[in-house]
Amino acid sequence: MKTDLIVVGGGILGLATAFLAHEQGLTVRVIDRSERPVGSSIMNFGHACFTGQADAVLETVWTSREGWIRAAEATGLWAAQAGTYVPAMTSTELKVLEEFAQHRGEEQVQLVDGDQVGEGIGNPHLGALGGAFLPLDMRVNPREAAPRLAAWLEEEGVSFRWRHEVKEVAGGTVVTNRGSFSAERVICCPNFFLTQLFPDLADKYELRVCSLVMALVERPDWISRELAMFTGTSLARYDGFAAMPSVSRLKEELAEREPALVDCVANLMVTGIGEGLFVGDSHAYDLSPDPFMDQGIAELLIDRAGGYLGLAKPRVIQRWQGQYSDSPKTNLILEKPDEQTTVAVVTSGIGMTMSFGVSDLALRGGSGEVFAC
Numbered sequence: 001m002k003t004d005l006i007v008v009g010g011g012i013l014g015l016a017t018a019f020l021a022h023e024q025g026l027t028v029r030v031i032d033r034s035e036r037p038v039g040s041s042i043m044n045f046g047h048a049c050f051t052g053q054a055d056a057v058l059e060t061v062w063t064s065r066e067g068w069i070r071a072a073e074a075t076g077l078w079a080a081q082a083g084t085y086v087p088a089m090t091s092t093e094l095k096v097l098e099e100f101a102q103h104r105g106e107e108q109v110q111l112v113d114g115d116q117v118g119e120g121i122g123n124p125h126l127g128a129l130g131g132a133f134l135p136l137d138m139r140v141n142p143r144e145a146a147p148r149l150a151a152w153l154e155e156e157g158v159s160f161r162w163r164h165e166v167k168e169v170a171g172g173t174v175v176t177n178r179g180s181f182s183a184e185r186v187i188c189c190p191n192f193f194l195t196q197l198f199p200d201l202a203d204k205y206e207l208r209v210c211s212l213v214m215a216l217v218e219r220p221d222w223i224s225r226e227l228a229m230f231t232g233t234s235l236a237r238y239d240g241f242a243a244m245p246s247v248s249r250l251k252e253e254l255a256e257r258e259p260a261l262v263d264c265v266a267n268l269m270v271t272g273i274g275e276g277l278f279v280g281d282s283h284a285y286d287l288s289p290d291p292f293m294d295q296g297i298a299e300l301l302i303d304r305a306g307g308y309l310g311l312a313k314p315r316v317i318q319r320w321q322g323q324y325s326d327s328p329k330t331n332l333i334l335e336k337p338d339e340q341t342t343v344a345v346v347t348s349g350i351g352m353t354m355s356f357g358v359s360d361l362a363l364r365g366g367s368g369e370v371f372a373c
Contacts, residue, residue: 172184213294
């Protein structure tokens with residue numbers, strides 16, 4: 001049966017696209033090589049870090065937030081509007097947060113004192129100089145969000161073709177290893193498999209794989225399952241914070257104070273779920289990454305996270321190597337290889353955050369130019 005739309009890729013971006021298209025009354029088929037969501041969409045922090053994104057993409061950011069809220073209400077998935085705490089352990093970190101608060105306003109950034117940020121992350125003995133609370137950020141459980149969304153869509157009549165490896169997409173036809181399908185439009189969300197499906201596009205944007213050292217550690221009862229915590233490394237990494245005047249000084253300070261974190265390109269952060277605390281992460285870039293995790297980096301991240309939370313040697317429940325698409329040229333590939341085909345790949349670690357906003361752009365035929373690095 002020919003549908004209005006085929007979505008190639010059953011990760012969070014593809015599922016968000018299917019959700020929005022279904023809202024619009026379109027008939028939708030989703031095609032994916034796996035038998036369920038098992039890729040980047042379940043490997044991450046489940047943190048929708050809306051506030052930290054660049055000024056230029058905020059329209060897409062808030063569209064994404066609204067999409068997450070509607071999806072949670074429709075499907076019953078857990079999506080906590082619990083915000084993010086950012087402790088400031090040095091005067092430079094506090095200065096960056098003050099600049100960001102002045103730039104964005106109190107609706108997005110609320111400055112707090114050291115006691116408040118310590119209480120917020122569950123460690124009243126932290127001793128921070130101050131900090132910030134970002135009330136508009138959200139939390140989901142990445143191990144539940146994509147599977148629940150896929151299950152709900154299927155219940156609603158969206159057709160899924162799992163275990164179908166896509167070989168070719170052109171002119172409204174999708175050729176897989178199990179047959180061909182046709183639609184009025186095709187939106188491809190192939191993550192780093194773009195290198196196989198549209199290699200010229202992958203080469204154009206110098207697409208590569210970013211590998212992350214991640215862990216789930218035991219969560220004590222006094223730390224909330226809704227916890228989301230950034231640190232100074234996050235301020236130096238996310239585009240919104242990184243545009244502040246004092247970030248150059250912060251980067252110099254981090255290189256002196258935490259050279260090991262800088263060397264592994266760390267974004268030290270923690271988020272919570274019922275089963276534990278997600279701790280990470282480091283960043284390594286390669287076209288064909290090695291599968292091996294560095295134990296020293298894993299221990300470094302857990303040690304530093306434990307220092308913020310007042311946890312000495314937290315018990316590790318799981319470790320894994322996360323992966324996502326990355327490009328040094330843009331945070332979003334949004335291209336039309338032909339009139340009926342759109343390619344959408346988030347090429348940084350903000351895919352969960354931006355999923356519904358990028359899906360909206362793709363469905364409307366929008367441009368990804370403002371996402372250029």
